[in-house]
Amino acid sequence: MTSPVGVPDPRIACRIPELLGPDAGTGGATGALWKLAESGRQLDANVVRLEPGTRVAPHIEPDLDVLLVVVAGDGTLDGGDAPQDLTSGTVVWLPHGSTRGISAGADGLAYLTVHRRRPGMQIRRRAD
Secondary structure, three states: OOOOOOOOOOOOOHHHHHHOOOOOOOOHHHHHHEEOOOOOOOOEEEEEEEEEOOOOEEOOOOOOOOEEEEEEEEEEEEEEOEEEEEEEEOEEOOOOEEEEEEEEEEEEEEOOOOOOOOOOOOOOOOOO
């Protein structure tokens, strides 16, 4: 069965083990390694790798819930009452409005994030 005209067919967007390579959480490029970029999408997604001992400073995302899936390495989730351990296979819900920070452990950390796509910036007339 095919999708209706004008609707893209489902497809593989990324193969994480191939993206990370044999060193998974510890080696290779760091930062955002992949992002969902297809036009017309309703979601944003990224695969991010942090070097051992590095961190994403605690911050608040006021508008979007984020789902984070650890795909390699280990680390710590900061925010809430106490730090929480992150290990491969851990799924974390980061509710909008919550404070969250991520620290990579000795093996580095790689994770997938998924959230609703932010609307593009628009130029509008100023309200009088």
